[in-house]
Amino acid sequence: MKPDYLIVGSGLSALVFGALMANSGKSVQILEAHEHPGGFGHTFTMAKKYTFNAQLHYVWDCGEGQTVNRVLKKLGLDQDVTFERYNPDGFDHMRMPGYGLDIPSQPEELIRRLSALFPEYSDRIRQFVREVEKTGVGLKILAPPVKPTELLKNASEVFCAVQYLNSTLQDVFDKFQLPQAAQTLLALQWPDFLLPPNQLSFYAWVLLFRGYQAGAFYPTQHFEYVINSFVKVIESHGGQVLLNHEITNFRVTDKTVTGVEAMDLTTHQTHEFTGNTVICNIDPKQAAKMIGEEKFSSKLRRQLNYDYSASNFMAYCVVKDIDLRDYGFGKWNLFHTEHEDLNVAFAQMYVHNDFSNPSFAMTTPTLLTQARRDCPEDCQIVEFLTVANYDYFKQLREHDRKTYNQKKQEILDSILDVVEKYYVPNFRQHLVFHITGSPTTNERFCWCPQGNSYGSSLTPHNMGLGRLNHETSLNNFYFCNASSGYPGFAPTIWTGALLYQRLSGDVILGNS
Numbered sequence: 001m002k003p004d005y006l007i008v009g010s011g012l013s014a015l016v017f018g019a020l021m022a023n024s025g026k027s028v029q030i031l032e033a034h035e036h037p038g039g040f041g042h043t044f045t046m047a048k049k050y051t052f053n054a055q056l057h058y059v060w061d062c063g064e065g066q067t068v069n070r071v072l073k074k075l076g077l078d079q080d081v082t083f084e085r086y087n088p089d090g091f092d093h094m095r096m097p098g099y100g101l102d103i104p105s106q107p108e109e110l111i112r113r114l115s116a117l118f119p120e121y122s123d124r125i126r127q128f129v130r131e132v133e134k135t136g137v138g139l140k141i142l143a144p145p146v147k148p149t150e151l152l153k154n155a156s157e158v159f160c161a162v163q164y165l166n167s168t169l170q171d172v173f174d175k176f177q178l179p180q181a182a183q184t185l186l187a188l189q190w191p192d193f194l195l196p197p198n199q200l201s202f203y204a205w206v207l208l209f210r211g212y213q214a215g216a217f218y219p220t221q222h223f224e225y226v227i228n229s230f231v232k233v234i235e236s237h238g239g240q241v242l243l244n245h246e247i248t249n250f251r252v253t254d255k256t257v258t259g260v261e262a263m264d265l266t267t268h269q270t271h272e273f274t275g276n277t278v279i280c281n282i283d284p285k286q287a288a289k290m291i292g293e294e295k296f297s298s299k300l301r302r303q304l305n306y307d308y309s310a311s312n313f314m315a316y317c318v319v320k321d322i323d324l325r326d327y328g329f330g331k332w333n334l335f336h337t338e339h340e341d342l343n344v345a346f347a348q349m350y351v352h353n354d355f356s357n358p359s360f361a362m363t364t365p366t367l368l369t370q371a372r373r374d375c376p377e378d379c380q381i382v383e384f385l386t387v388a389n390y391d392y393f394k395q396l397r398e399h400d401r402k403t404y405n406q407k408k409q410e411i412l413d414s415i416l417d418v419v420e421k422y423y424v425p426n427f428r429q430h431l432v433f434h435i436t437g438s439p440t441t442n443e444r445f446c447w448c449p450q451g452n453s454y455g456s457s458l459t460p461h462n463m464g465l466g467r468l469n470h471e472t473s474l475n476n477f478y479f480c481n482a483s484s485g486y487p488g489f490a491p492t493i494w495t496g497a498l499l500y501q502r503l504s505g506d507v508i509l510g511n512s
């Protein structure tokens with residue numbers, strides 16, 4: 001039977017849209033190429049006992065009344081799908097030779113800590129942090145659905161935000177003339193964007209930085225449980241999530257999308273699927289290529305002309321017979337850079353493929369929740385993340401597998417040298433399992449073009465007024481993906497919920 005909503009891709013925004021629609025009585029069918037649902041948020045198990053989430057580390061907007069909580073409440077999941085809060089006194093530990101800063105939730109405390117490190121710059125630091133606050137309030141007012149009364153009530157904050165429409169984080173650092181080391185400590189969560197300050201949209205940085213200040217979270221029962229809970233809502237309402245089905249083409253008649261062709265990757269047979277409305281969770285640009293770009297309006301073609309975000313390197317590790325809490329780890333992430341200037345550090349790794357002075361994120365999911373589903377009792381999971389160049393890795397993987405594997409090992413070794421030098425002297429002795437992922441791994445397991453990590457790159461150009469949204473200019477066809485909304489756990493949940501709201505008329509997102 002033809003479903004009300006045929007959804008292609010099972011990333012977070014698709015699952016949320018599908019779960020909300022199924023919950024409201026609509027029929028839903030999801031087609032997913034991978035063997036696991038969740039896209040970047042999927043979970044996989046290695047050696048039959050170690051469980052890793054592909055990409056998600058920590059998330060925001062999960063507190064009472066915030067976006068994720070509103071959606072879970074609507075689905076009756078809020079008592080079941082719960083979150084553990086990171087340490088509000090220091091959820092991100094920023095480290096570089098000679099400096100350390102634990103980012104606190106309170107902006108005033110951030111000013112105090114930074115001013116203690118750079119006393120002669122305390123006025124500028126205060127002005128910068130206050131500007132970030134003001135911009136953040138303005139951006140919230142400007143986020144859809146926009147309420148005109150709120151615009152007027154908060155005119156000063158809205159004006160403050162608007163002036164930074166085209167600014168990078170570096171532009172704003174320069175405006176307030178912050179010292180280099182302070183800039184680096186503030187921007188050290190750059191792996192959350194995979195862009196350095198001189199390319200990163202100031203808006204993107206403010207949204208994420210303040211989002212985590214308001215509460216950084218990890219799911220009590222790991223990310224797999226969150227994904228499975230959305231799937232369960234869909235299935236319990238008669239909907240279907242068909243895995244191992246790769247969409248190879250869209251069916252379009254007179255500017256109306258009626259369905260797709262998909263290959264069952266287990267049998268290699270092609271089937272046709274139809275739906276009253278087709279929701280596209282796969283990369284919009286890729287979908288447009290399959291459909292034929294000429295079928296879209298000129299406005300849409302301009303919006304689809306985005307560049308992809310950089311790709312990444314991931315190392316999924318297991319350590320045994322060691323408690324990382326004894327070495328200063330806990331309910332926080334570690335971000336480390338060897339080079340003081342993140343713009344230079346990024347270029348060394350991304351442009352020159354030189355990881356001899358690595359800058360990276362280190363997360364320890366086992367320490368964030370009591371639920372020990374990710375590994376045996378005597379083990380802990382550790383994950384490392386940094387940037388990596390797609391073209392470089394693609395070429396190595398296709399033409400020189402040995403060097404490809406060596407390069408991945410070289411990056412991990414360079415990171416582990418830093419870990420052993422500064423944090424856990426005997427780390428390698430406890431390492432019982434590791435597996436590394438490159439940009440081509442992303443492409444193979446997350447089906448993301450060029451191994452991109454966050455959809456369209458988070459530059460001011462892509463974050464500006466011409467940003468793509470769910471409208472496609474074709475009939476019965478909507479985008480629902482990080483690139484047609486915003487990347488991240490909470491932002492893609494928001495993206496799915498906003499489309500549900502738009503198509504159902506059922507308002508669940510407020511503006512608070």
Ligand SMILES: Cc1cc2nc3c(=O)[nH]c(=O)nc-3n(C[C@H](O)[C@H](O)[C@H](O)COP(=O)(O)OP(=O)(O)OC[C@H]3O[C@@H](n4cnc5c(N)ncnc54)[C@H](O)[C@@H]3O)c2cc1C
Pocket residue numbers: 008009010011012013014031032033034037038039040041055056057058059060245246247248281282283312385445446447448452453454480481482483486487488489490492
């Ligand atoms: C390294 C990394 C770290 C991250 N860390 C965090 C973090 O700590 N916190 C956070 O909030 N966010 C994080 N994110 C971002 C977050 O994971 C993503 O923004 C979000 O999960 C994207 O969801 P989406 O709905 O856009 O769909 P996607 O996850 O992009 O899913 C799209 C789905 O479509 C499927 N698909 C594609 N093509 C086809 C096809 N032809 N046929 C069938 N199916 C297809 C894919 O297999 C996939 O399942 C991270 C991302 C990366 C890469």
